[in-house]
Amino acid sequence: MADNRAQDLLSRRYRVMGHHTPLFYEKPLHLVRGEGVWLWDNEGNRYLDAYNNVPHVGHCHPRVVEALSRQAGTLNIHTRYLHNNIVDYLERLTSTFDEGLQMAMLTCTGSEANELALRMARFCTGGQGVIVTDFAYHGNTEAVSEIGTAFMPEAKTTRRVKAFPIPDSYRPLDGLGGEPLAQAYADRVQQAIDAFHAEGMNVAGILVCPDFANEGLLNVPPGFLEKAVTKVRQAGGVFIADEVQAGFGRSGRHFWAHQWYDVTPDIVTMGKPMGNGHPLAGVVARPDMIEAFSRESMYFNTFGGTPVSCAVGIAVLDAIEEDNLMQNAVTTGAYVADGLRRLQQKHELIGDVRELGMFFGVELVRDRKAKTPASTESRRIINLMRDKGVLVSTIGVHDAILKVRPPMPFQPGHADILLKALDEALTQVASEGSV
Ligand SMILES: Cc1ncc(COP(=O)(O)O)c(C=O)c1O
Known part of the structure; x- marks a missing residue:
């Protein structure tokens, strides 16, 4: 953020948005353009985007941009009128789910x-x-x-929510493994159910991200x-x-x-x-639940699922299919994971590499045996990589896991750039000694 214009923009941002609105990197990025897996800043520097999942089919995908502009130039209303796009989209979307x-x-x-899902779960149960x-x-x-x-203070005081330990095989509960570990975490879910019952409250449900x-x-x-x-369902x-x-x-x-598991939500x-990148989100649920909930509680969302949003949603589904992005997640995903595992052999700092298609978690530790979280090192690495033109971030309880989750058109050539930047950043951090 050397130039005065960027500094000026940052000061103006603080004035209108305050100092605590999250902003990535020690030197914040001022981005002005995106295409595919690439982003450009206000000085013309190019960055490989290995972080953002919202531009799923690639930044500014031509098919999506075209569908959005064409429908925006024709008609945009809301879901209280009949429109082909809305029904066409929901038929396509729901066809991707199990029976x-x-x-x-x-x-x-x-x-x-999620708000709607909680309301529906509480209403129906x-x-x-x-x-x-x-x-x-x-x-x-x-x-x-x-x-x-x-991150939320509300979670500390509410009586309506109980938590179980994250189901982690790398830092397992009581040092267990295999089936006993699965059982131990499930027992913790049962303890949460029992605690609700002891306080006179029934259970509405369990809500988790299937990738955690x-x-x-x-x-x-x-x-x-x-x-x-099974335990949650037994409790209603x-x-x-x-x-x-x-x-x-x-x-x-x-x-x-969730289709990786043997249970349907x-x-x-x-x-x-x-x-x-267009604001489109939603809930897919059992028809009996949606019918029962909406019969009693009128649900309408002015901007949710407009004909423009649905045109965009259809274009995204088309692009996933036509650009073979799921197949790419399998093949390029394996290529990235192999590269990360090679780096793990070279760099002591990498404690664990985890992958699921085009999503990678690289857990950094100061000591592989003690698994001491390398939080400061993780933050240093993402800043070094940013300076090398590769964007990733951190996650996890200790903020010591590199989160690598690029747009889906990411190719092996892009992976080579990512792996080289990570290799160099890890070497530099090691040479700097313990932070
Ligand atoms: C797992 C998960 N659920 C829900 C949300 C909330 O989505 P939004 O920011 O669109 O409200 C997020 C956002 O980061 C998320 O990671």
Whole structure:
């Protein structure tokens, strides 16, 4: 941020947005253009985007831009009128789900989708208690802040939410592994259910991201989620899968991340990649739940699912198919993961590499045995990589996991650039010694 114009923009931003609105990097980026997996700043420098999942099919994908402009120049109203785009889109969207999830409601943000899911779950079950992980983020409305155990003060005081430990195989509960580990985490879910009952409250459901993305893209102990959902259902609750980050084919082999598991959700929420940057989000749920809820509680969202938004949504689905992006997530994803594992052999700082299609978590530790989180080093690395023209970020309880989650058209050639920048940054941090 050397130039005066950028400094001036930052000061003006602080004046109108305050000092605490999140901003990436020590030297914030002033971006002016994007195309595919590339971004350009105000000085003409180019950056490889290995972080953003919202531009899912690539920044400014021509098919999406064309669909948006054409419909915006024809008509934009809301869902209280009949329009082909709305019904066409929802038919296409729901066809990507397993049987039993064939009805949808549209919103503008993932937070609104989760808010609606909570209302629907509470209405349909008669319960109030919601179970989440102990490092959860699912959005920013009032009810959703209550389930935001990672960052939200509301989560600390509410009686309606209980958390279980993140189901992590790298830092396992009680040092367990395999089936006993899955069982131990599921037992913690049962403890949350029992605690609700002891306080006289029924359970509405469990709400998790099937990738456990904000928790650090965890390797979930096999069988855990199935066991946990069974316990919740036995207690009268439902399973809400938050696919806001995980969905739309990012995991490669399945369109939805929950499809990796042997359990079908009752409600699925989605957003971010859905409109490739246009505010489009929603809920897909069991028809009986949507019918029962909407019969009693009128749901309308002025900007949710307009003909323009639905034209964009259709273009995103077309681009995923036509550009073979799920296949690319499998092949390029494996290429990136192999490269990250080679770096793990070279750099002591890399404790664990996790991947799911086009999504990678690189957990950094100061000591592989003690698994001491390398939080300061992680932040240093993402800033060094930014200076080298590659954008990634950090996540996790200790903020010591590199989050690599590029737009889906990411190719092996881009991966080589990413891996080279990471290799250099790791070498530099090692040479600087312990931070
Ligand atoms: C898993 C998850 N759910 C929900 C949300 C909220 O989405 P939005 O910012 O569109 O409200 C986020 C945002 O980061 C998220 O990561």
